Amino acid sequence: MAVEKEQAEPSGESKPSAETDMGRRASSTAPTPSWFTPKRLLIIFCVINLINYVDRGTIASNGVNGSQGTCTKSGTCTAGTGIQGEFNLSNFEDGVLSSAFMVGLLVASPIFASLAKSVNPFRLIGVGLSVWTLAVIGCGFSFNFWSITICRMLVGVGEASFISLAAPFIDDNAPATQKTAWLAIFYMCIPTGYALGYVYGGLVGDYLNWRYAFWVEAILMLPFAVLGFVMKPLQLKGFAPAESNKALAEVETAASQDVAVGNGGAASTREEFRDKSSYKPAMVSFATKIWNQFARFLKDMQVLLLEKVYVVNVLGYIAYNFVIGAYSYWGPKAGKNIYNMSNADLIFGGITIVCGILGTLAGGFVLDFMNNTISNAFKLLSVATFLGAVFCFSAFCFKSMYVFLVLFSVGELLVFATQGPVNYISLHCVKPSMRPLSMAISTVSIHIFGDVPSSPLVGVLEDYLDNWRKTALILTAILFPAAGIWFIGVFMHSVDRFNEESEHQVIVTDRSNRTPLLGGKTAETIGSSAEP
Numbered sequence: 001m002a003v004e005k006e007q008a009e010p011s012g013e014s015k016p017s018a019e020t021d022m023g024r025r026a027s028s029t030a031p032t033p034s035w036f037t038p039k040r041l042l043i044i045f046c047v048i049n050l051i052n053y054v055d056r057g058t059i060a061s062n063g064v065n066g067s068q069g070t071c072t073k074s075g076t077c078t079a080g081t082g083i084q085g086e087f088n089l090s091n092f093e094d095g096v097l098s099s100a101f102m103v104g105l106l107v108a109s110p111i112f113a114s115l116a117k118s119v120n121p122f123r124l125i126g127v128g129l130s131v132w133t134l135a136v137i138g139c140g141f142s143f144n145f146w147s148i149t150i151c152r153m154l155v156g157v158g159e160a161s162f163i164s165l166a167a168p169f170i171d172d173n174a175p176a177t178q179k180t181a182w183l184a185i186f187y188m189c190i191p192t193g194y195a196l197g198y199v200y201g202g203l204v205g206d207y208l209n210w211r212y213a214f215w216v217e218a219i220l221m222l223p224f225a226v227l228g229f230v231m232k233p234l235q236l237k238g239f240a241p242a243e244s245n246k247a248l249a250e251v252e253t254a255a256s257q258d259v260a261v262g263n264g265g266a267a268s269t270r271e272e273f274r275d276k277s278s279y280k281p282a283m284v285s286f287a288t289k290i291w292n293q294f295a296r297f298l299k300d301m302q303v304l305l306l307e308k309v310y311v312v313n314v315l316g317y318i319a320y321n322f323v324i325g326a327y328s329y330w331g332p333k334a335g336k337n338i339y340n341m342s343n344a345d346l347i348f349g350g351i352t353i354v355c356g357i358l359g360t361l362a363g364g365f366v367l368d369f370m371n372n373t374i375s376n377a378f379k380l381l382s383v384a385t386f387l388g389a390v391f392c393f394s395a396f397c398f399k400s401m402y403v404f405l406v407l408f409s410v411g412e413l414l415v416f417a418t419q420g421p422v423n424y425i426s427l428h429c430v431k432p433s434m435r436p437l438s439m440a441i442s443t444v445s446i447h448i449f450g451d452v453p454s455s456p457l458v459g460v461l462e463d464y465l466d467n468w469r470k471t472a473l474i475l476t477a478i479l480f481p482a483a484g485i486w487f488i489g490v491f492m493h494s495v496d497r498f499n500e501e502s503e504h505q506v507i508v509t510d511r512s513n514r515t516p517l518l519g520g521k522t523a524e525t526i527g528s529s530a531e532p
Contacts, residue, residue, distance in 0.1 A: 038173035042182055045166045048129070048224050049189040050196070052159055055136065055217050057197015059083075059152070060098055063205020064213050082210050087145050100149045102447060104156025105163070109440035112161040114297040116436040121165045126228020128161025133221045140214035163443055168435040171427045171498075180372045183427075184364025184420035191356025191416075195349065300437050309374065309429040312489045314442050317422050318449045319482035320385060324415070325451020326458045326475050328352070337468040339401040351409050359416030367421050374429055374496055377421040378489035385486060388414030389479035396472045415479070425489075428496045 058064050066082015068089070079085060084094050112124055135154035142148035167183065174182035204213040304310060331352075332344040341347055363384065370376045391411030395404045423439070430438045454475075462471045 038175075041173055042170060042185065044224065044227075045162075045170060046186055046189050048162060048221070049166065049186060050193045051217060051221050051224075052132075052162065053190050053193025054197040054200060055155065055214075056101075057194040058201035058204075058213050058217070059197075061198045061201025061205065063202035064210040065094065065098070065201075066205070066210065082205055083148065086210075087148070089145055093145055097145070097149055097152060099452070100152035101156035101159070102452065104153040104158075105160050106156075106444045106447060108157040108160035109164050109443055110297065110437065113164045113436035113438075113440035114293060114300070116165060117296065117433065118293070121169070121436065122228060122231075124161045125165055126225060128158045129221060129225035129228055130158070132158025132162075133218045133225050134158075136214045136218045136221070140211040140218075160440070164436045164440040167423055167427060167439050168432075171424075171435070177372075178368055180367040180377075180420040180424045181361075181364040183423050184360050184362075187419040187423065188357050188360045190419075191353050191360070195353040198349065297437075300434060301441075304430065304434060304437060304441060307429060309489060309492055309494045310426065310438065312485060312492065313378075313422060313425045313429065314445050316381065316385075316482050316485035316489070317442065317446050319478055319485060320415075320418065320422075321446040321450030322454040323475055323478050323482070326454040328451075329455040330458055330462075330475075334468045334472050338396070338472070339404060341401065347405070351405070351412055355409060355412035356416050359413040360419045362413070363417030364420030366417070367424065372424060374425055374494040375490060377425050378486050378492075378494075380421045381418050381425075382483045382487035382490065384414045384417040385479055386483035388412070388417075389476060389483060392479065393473060393476045396469055396476060428498050429494060431497050431500045 062082070064082055066085045067080055068084055068091075069080035070078050080088065083089065083097070089097065108128075112128065115124060132155055135151050135158055138151035138154070139148055142151055167186065170182055170186055171179055201210075201213055204210065204216070331348045332341075335341045335348055336344040363380065367377055367380050370380065388411045391407050391414065393411075395407035395411060398404050398407070423442075426438050426442050427435050458471060458475055461474065462468060465471055
């Protein structure tokens with residue numbers, strides 16, 4: 001500042017300082033506040049999540065999935081219904097169809113998470129929802145098994161961007177004392193969406209045609225896909241917005257020129273920082289870009305897998321999801337065989353919906369009441385899962401159906417309380433820039449090692465034992481190791497990294513500013529950072 005004062009103009013007016021010019025230029029080029037408020041963002045993401053899981057429930061509903069055609073020995077044949085009947089699918093093909101989206105989801109989730117470091121995450125969600133909408137339309141126009149299977153895989157690709165990036169956005173903008181509760185509200189849409197999908201698919205299949213179910217879903221999702229492109233893009237914590245980087249680069253150039261005039265051309269530290277952190281994609285070939293993205297992904301994966309808190313959390317989640325996945329598939333059949341339930345589908349579906357909603361919300365609010373820390377989250381996970389395992393295990397030991405229903409309902413309520421805390425840990429045990437990858441790898445892991453293999457393995461076990469009660473007890477017992485793994489996390493050294501900056505991030509906001517990113521304070525913060 002002394003340099004500018006010594007070189008004042010003869011008229012008595014001081015030459016504008018580099019810092020003042022920095023604040024003025026940044027304020028004029030920085031992005032304006034977004035239309036979104038935190039609550040609006042939560043509502044929109046919840047609706048999108050709900051539509052996603054309505055689709056999963058729809059494809060499994062009797063009205064849309066349908067049944068095979070049958071023929072009696074006398075030669076009387078009954079036409080099949082729904083997808084299975086129209087395409088004459090075997091039970092194996094029908095099973096492949098119901099889980100085909102998982103292939104796209106597992107492959108695309110890490111890709112979208114990695115791209116979030118170079119492409120605006122909000123735009124990636126727009127791309128993903130567009131793919132989802134087109135794929136669902138394709139499901140309605142499918143003409144055989146392979147065409148609808150490919151479309152279902154693309155549905156998984158589209159859903160991958162949202163699954164990886166929505167939770168970090170919600171975590172950024174939720175009030176500090178309600179972060180887990182907001183995550184719980186978001187994940188509450190999973191059981192709710194499944195339930196609505198069963199009802200919706202049944203009604204559409206009965207009164208119209210199964211193809212209309214997919215077309216209506218596409219119409220519902222289309223506005224949100226468009227919104228991802230037309231609205232001002234939101235920015236995740238840990239990722240510097242492109243507009244701010246551009247403004248900062250211009251400001252630093254001007255500042256370095258002013259300082260060079262004042263000190264005889266000495267290089268400034270800001271210029272050195274800019275030179276080291278600048279990235280010129282126009283000068284890099286496409287192949288090099290791909291290689292750089294892959295190398296960055298491998299480096300991030302190494303960092304993620306060395307984070308012990310994250311690994312312990314995901315291991316517990318895998319064991320937990322192994323049981324929940326098998327429950328959702330085999331539960332009604334086990335209940336029917338053990339307790340001779342005539343309406344096992346309705347009973348198990350009702351228990352899952354009610355306990356899923358209440359348990360998920362309760363888990364989030366309880367952790368916030370306890371003070372949402374990683375250590376407290378592990379405590380809640382281990383206690384809720386252990387008690388839930390005790391109630392569910394005890395339920396299958398009783399011969400009375402009514403005692404079973406009461407105990408199993410309490411157990412389900414406790415088990416579902418884990419949804420908010422387990423995702424809170426995945427988001428807060430890593431740096432902000434790592435959160436999309438953290439959520440993606442968590443999702444991939446719990447499916448590949450959890451619910452995907454659990455259903456066939458439980459089927460093999462039942463074929464061997466030929467006793468559904470023993471099979472259910474062995475399956476439920478796996479919840480105890482899940483609780484034990486999460487209990488280990490209570491004693492681990494854990495650090496909440498929510499406020500840590502990415503090592504590659506250009507810092508354009510004040511570290512102490514805890515205002516949600518939707519508050520639109522980017523310009524003022526950049527300007528204030530230029531103050532002496």
